[in-house]
Amino acid sequence: MEYPSDLTDSQWERIRKFFEGKNRGKHLCKHRKRELMNGVLHVVKTGCQWRQLPHDFPPYTTVWNFYRRACIKGLWDKILAELVKTSRVAAGRGEMPSYALVDSQSVKTTGAADERGIDGGKKQKGESGTS
Template sequence: MYDSDLSAEKWALIEHHFEPKDNRGAEPKHDKRIIVSAILYINKTGAQWRMLPKDFPPWQTVYHHYYHWNCRGVWEAAIDELNELYRKKTGKKATPSYGIVDSQSVKTVSYSEERGFDGGKKTKGRKRHIVVDSLGNLI
């Protein structure tokens, strides 16, 4: 059990996004919840795919599922649904009516080609911008 693992309640909210569109082929060897937990472990720890702990499925299997779910937009759909549920839970409309542009200055290595200077924060590096709703969720 890792900190990045989903609880049964959280998994129930997004499980339908990770099920196959049809039932052709053999029964899956690994449970989708374990594969999603492995992907969340990689995301949280920043570990390399090959450094995935042995109690998860093989890294090639986990990466294969991650790649195909990413190409099909499964992650975006799951996150969008979770954002809608969170907005409704906090008394907001399901979709935001406006967005807020936020920026962050990030220090980069001194030999990076893409480097600038943020005069307000006196930081050399890169500035990134995101658009969020009033709750801080990405739009």
């Protein structure tokens, strides 16, 4: 069965090189890397729990272990960096961004948390007197 979260052929061709030659020893993998990727993408896209991964995918433990090993090896960061680079070049821009933006709203809210809070003993917000 195909899911909306599955990789298209062209998407898989862009990232396939990151998974070539990544098999353990001489053992053949029971599941193809594309199937494992589709399982990870299904969890990410739908927000389902690993144990609720549909049975059309490899076993959830296999998909989760694939995801975890890729995290440890930094594979997701490498794939995303490559995709950013190729999409920027396709848009006629340089491979690497020349600057970054910080969300100023996030910066503003961090200081406000220090000034105001809930004092469990007073059951009032931010007042220094007794109740």
